Amino acid sequence: MKKTVVALFGWILVLALVVLIFRFSNVYVQSIMNMLMYNIVLVLGLNFITGLTGQMNLGTVGMLALGAYAYGILTVTAGWNPWVALFAMFAVGFAVGRLLGYPSLRLKGFYLSLTTIGFSEIIRLLITNIEPLTGGTMGFSKVRRLSVWFYESQTKSDYFYILLAFVVIATVVANRIVNSKWGRSFKAVRDNSEAAEASGIDISKLKVMAFTLAAVYAAIGGAMYAGYNTYLNPSGFTLEYSQNYVAMLMIGGIGTVPGCIIGATIVTILPELLRGFADYYWIMFCTVCIVMAILVPDGLWPLIEKVFSRLRDFIQSHKSKVA
Amino acid sequence: MFSNINLMQFVVTGIAMGFIYSLVATEYTLIYNATGLVNFAHESFIVLGAYLFGGTFVRAFGLPFWLAIVLTIVSMGIFGILVSTVVLNPLRNLQFITYAMFGTMMLSRILTEVARLAWGPIPFAVPGFLRSSVKFGSTFMPSSYIYIIAVSLLIVIGLQVFFKTTKMGKAMICVSQNKDAAALMGINVTRSINLTVAISAILCGIIGILATPLFNISTGMAASAALKGFCAGVIGGFGSYPGAIVGGILIGLLEQFGTLLFPTAYKDVVAFAVMILFLLVRPSGIIRAKKA
Numbered sequence: 301m302k303k304t305v306v307a308l309f310g311w312i313l314v315l316a317l318v319v320l321i322f323r324f325s326n327v328y329v330q331s332i333m334n335m336l337m338y339n340i341v342l343v344l345g346l347n348f349i350t351g352l353t354g355q356m357n358l359g360t361v362g363m364l365a366l367g368a369y370a371y372g373i374l375t376v377t378a379g380w381n382p383w384v385a386l387f388a389m390f391a392v393g394f395a396v397g398r399l400l401g402y403p404s405l406r407l408k409g410f411y412l413s414l415t416t417i418g419f420s421e422i423i424r425l426l427i428t429n430i431e432p433l434t435g436g437t438m439g440f441s442k443v444r445r446l447s448v449w450f451y452e453s454q455t456k457s458d459y460f461y462i463l464l465a466f467v468v469i470a471t472v473v474a475n476r477i478v479n480s481k482w483g484r485s486f487k488a489v490r491d492n493s494e495a496a497e498a499s500g501i502d503i504s505k506l507k508v509m510a511f512t513l514a515a516v517y518a519a520i521g522g523a524m525y526a527g528y529n530t531y532l533n534p535s536g537f538t539l540e541y542s543q544n545y546v547a548m549l550m551i552g553g554i555g556t557v558p559g560c561i562i563g564a565t566i567v568t569i570l571p572e573l574l575r576g577f578a579d580y581y582w583i584m585f586c587t588v589c590i591v592m593a594i595l596v597p598d599g600l601w602p603l604i605e606k607v608f609s610r611l612r613d614f615i616q617s618h619k620s621k622v623a
Numbered sequence: 624m625f626s627n628i629n630l631m632q633f634v635v636t637g638i639a640m641g642f643i644y645s646l647v648a649t650e651y652t653l654i655y656n657a658t659g660l661v662n663f664a665h666e667s668f669i670v671l672g673a674y675l676f677g678g679t680f681v682r683a684f685g686l687p688f689w690l691a692i693v694l695t696i697v698s699m700g701i702f703g704i705l706v707s708t709v710v711l712n713p714l715r716n717l718q719f720i721t722y723a724m725f726g727t728m729m730l731s732r733i734l735t736e737v738a739r740l741a742w743g744p745i746p747f748a749v750p751g752f753l754r755s756s757v758k759f760g761s762t763f764m765p766s767s768y769i770y771i772i773a774v775s776l777l778i779v780i781g782l783q784v785f786f787k788t789t790k791m792g793k794a795m796i797c798v799s800q801n802k803d804a805a806a807l808m809g810i811n812v813t814r815s816i817n818l819t820v821a822i823s824a825i826l827c828g829i830i831g832i833l834a835t836p837l838f839n840i841s842t843g844m845a846a847s848a849a850l851k852g853f854c855a856g857v858i859g860g861f862g863s864y865p866g867a868i869v870g871g872i873l874i875g876l877l878e879q880f881g882t883l884l885f886p887t888a889y890k891d892v893v894a895f896a897v898m899i900l901f902l903l904v905r906p907s908g909i910i911r912a913k914k915a
Contacts, residue, residue, distance in 0.1 A: 406903070410655075410661045414898065418854075546728070547728075593726040594717070
């Protein structure tokens with residue numbers, strides 16, 4: 301009981317720190333922090349399908365685009381209340397999850413990644429060309445924001461607090477899922493799907509569920525994206541961004557929730573930090589990624605965990621020696 | 624309704640573009656068969672080849688075309704061996720295929736960035752290279768199309784001859800079937816893989832050279848061709864070379880004829896839609912390749 305109280309207190313401290321950092325930053329840093337918020341939600345979603353279940357999903361921006369445009373169209377063209385539109389995102393995510401989940405049962409590895417790429421590109425082309433609905437390349441503007449009864453964000457930056465609330469909820473839910481029976485089943489499917497099936501796990505149901513989780517998170521992320529930017533344009537949903545999300549997952553730590561947050565933070569913030577290197581920062585970043593893929597493929601968080609557990613063992617053995 | 628549309632033009636363009644997709648499919652099939660890895664970086668290989676040819680050898684050094692082509696081929700070969708040793712060989716031994724895919728994606732970004740830094744972000748063209756065209760009847764046949772088809776056929780036949788007759792070629796086939804058995808037979812698997820990647824890189828370089836008159840040289844020139852090349856390989860039968868040809872030409876033709884049916888903006892969708900259809904209905908592709 302005491303441990304959870306301490307942990308809770310610790311997390312509240314962390315949140316307070318984040319809010320403080322936000323308050324004392326300039327508008328530019330604040331915009332990056334906002335971007336980081338929906339990136340985290342997206343990576344958490346991607347983690348279910350690529351990190352835990354091991355199916356490479358390169359269609360994240362396709363799902364994001366669907367969520368963002370659906371939310372935008374519902375709140376503007378159809379005039380729905382933003383909160384109702386947000387709940388509709390669950391339905392959107394669910395539908396997309398089913399749509400991608402069933403083909404994924406028959407496709408493995410490379411084929412699945414191709415299909416997800418195809419899905420993402422088709423979505424992008426549709427969005428670009430169905431102008432009366434989506435505004436095409438001119439973009440879609442004036443998306444409405446969410447407002448809680450006691451708080452309405454006055455500026456674009458201040459939407460951060462609402463986004464932060466989303467991230468907290470998303471993280472807690474993701475943590476509960478990863479550490480539950482479902483999380484372990486997902487990992488079993490990744491490590492050896494035949495053995496998992498032999499142990500009685502229904503692979504089909506699991507894969508579809510993983511895709512649905514990823515899609516729901518992506519759709520919610522889309523609502524966050526749309527609400528923050530209030531302007532949507534197809535150019536923000538190209539394949540390159542899908543690769544970015546995969547990079548965030550791979551660098552941070554496959555299959556772990558803290559890993560997702562770390563990875564998202566690093567990939568979002570690093571380009572800004574490395575600006576000093578001018579033209580070479582992207583090459584440096586990608587080189588580091590390749591080196592990590594070869595040497596530390598599981599990502600940073602598992603590495604950190606390993607270091608900590610070695611330290612703990614060392615301290616334990618020391619204690620017993622002294623005693 | 625169709626009376627004044629030149630069907631031959633569609634067929635010609637379709638076959639030419641189709642062969643480009645086929646070459647891309649052949650190139651990544653080579654690497655897949657040898658290493659089990661999918662080369663997500665092939666787009667950047669093609670771009671690199673084009674830039675080497677157009678940017679360095681022709682524009683900067685002012686060399687005649689044939690010499691530039693030869694030098695590009697040699698450079699891409701060396702480049703392929705480098706990439707294979709430093710990146711692909713370590714990646715293929717990793718536990719999950721997702722790690723390797725990620726590695727090749729990052730490699731692609733690096734190469735594209737290098738190209739952008741080395742040759743500048745402004746697209747350029749190679750003047751006078753395969754710009755002429757032949758006209759018969761009312762059909763325009765740019766000479767680049769003729770070269771594409773001719774070179775592609777040469778490459779396809781050449782590869783088959785290489786695999787069937789030379790020792791290195793047969794070794795590569797053995798490695799693709801069963802690495803351990805090949806090693807037991809005394810084949811140096813690593814060297815074989817390096818050679819495969821080198822040939823694949825040379826192919827990409829040739830694709831880049833052939834694509835120069837079509838697309839002009841820029842960092843994004845190969846983006847759609849690379850993706851459609853993936854689709855071509857899958858449609859034709861993943862892992863089989865005849866399949867790559869069939870798939871590529873099919874996509875090329877379908878794309879062109881698709882513009883008759885729906886707005887040109889959706890042309891790029893054709894390749895993906897057909898591929899997804901095949902994946903759901905007939906995953907082993909047209910040629911019924913064994914690996915599906």
